Amino acid sequence: MISSPPRTRARARARSENPLEEIGHGHACGQERRLLGVLLALLLALTACGGSSAPPPQTARSLPPANPVAAQKFLVASELMSGKKRDDVRAEALLKEALAIDGYLWEAHYNLGVLYRRRGELRKALEQLKAAHETQPGAREPLLALAETHHALGQPAAAAELLEPYLRAEAGDPASRVAVTALLREQGKHDEALEQARGALISDATNAAALLEVGRIYRAQGELDVSELVFQRALTLDEKSPRPHNELGLTALARGDTQLAFDHFETALRADPAFAPARLNRASVLLGAGDYAGAAAEYAQVLKQDPGHDGAQVGHAIALRAQGKHAEAAAEYQRVLARSPNQPEALYDLGVLQSDFLDQPKQAVDSFERYLDVAGDGPAREEAERYVERLQSRAAEAK
DSSP states (O other), X not given: OOOOOOOXXXXXXXXXXXXXXXXXXXXXXXXXXXXXXXXXXXOOHHHHTTOOOOOOSSOOOOOOOOXXXXXXXXXXXXXXXXXXXXXXXXXXXXXXXXXXXXXXXXHHHHHHHHHHHHHTOHHHHHHHHHXXXXXXXXXXXXXXXXXXXXXXXXXXXXXXXXXXXXXXXXXXXXXXXXXXXXXXXXXXXXXXXXXXXXXXXXXXXXOHHHHHHHHHHHHHTTOHHHHHHHHHHHHHHOTTOSHHHHXXXXXXXXXXXXXXXXXXXXXXXXXXXXXXXXXXXXXXXXXXXXOHHHHHHHHHHHHHHOTTOHHHHHHHHHHHHHTTOHHHHHHHHHHHHHHOTTOHHHHHHHHXXXXXXXXXXXXXXXXXXXXXXXXXXXXXXHHHHHHHHHHHHHHHHHO
């Protein structure tokens, strides 16, 4: 049996709510096989809006009771992954110890997968998420996380193969439709995503989470007028929520109206001063406008309420670097890497800082090479490769 996490506040990076990651909370109950402790789950509209996380009606395996020693290690590891004193290295070791004791503890496989996904180590994440899903095929979280990781690795067919039976099984559940809508939208399958969101709205026309997803889809398609109308409708359904204002701000940014975007983010923060996405978005606007001190203050505020927020800490380091505070910026990156040694953005940006501002070519090469070990394909990877080539060439010429 899987326990249902309560509503949790979304944790997101700059620009938009991160659809891939959220911290949820479960509980232990005797020796039954349950979702123990704190689970790191995908940030789906489902959990952001308080929906149930009960497993889909698939075949669930009957598993033996959890070994109490393994369960305790899992609990400690889960706290280390999400608490203020986050320590991913120790958490990883404890989860592996738990699995060595109890190979049926699929929750430990799942948390390891999310830990690796958070670091950007996609293939290691895939291995652990696949193990979690195969151990307990009736659990929703590993299935969705596995599909997302396949997508991130450029394997859309494998992701679709996982999602198809899920969609059939969950066809009548509005909350699950919204969750799948977010996944499909992230994959660029806008028509399929709209179909799922509309299905949720047919069941409940006041489903604000579904409306937000519809608005995000239209924005991704460049239909900004329609997107704005949808977000305004969502706002009438949930006037006290910061989310519609945050989305309206992102739509204004897409139009190039920075001032209007800033106003919307401000309104979102008045609705909920602890709503990190809007504060991160406001920091991003300030950073782009050259107000580096203002951006640093916004990032610092996010870190005050969530000291383990990697995105905010990396943003804070960038703002410090822009102010010429290079040693302080380096210290920020090192704090991130102390928690998550393979955090891609921190490794890349630290390499840039060491190469271009601190005159530390050897350390820069090390940072870039560590980044290349965990990074996916894209412009940043190509730039990191060029950095390594230039720095190594200079070192050879200096000999």
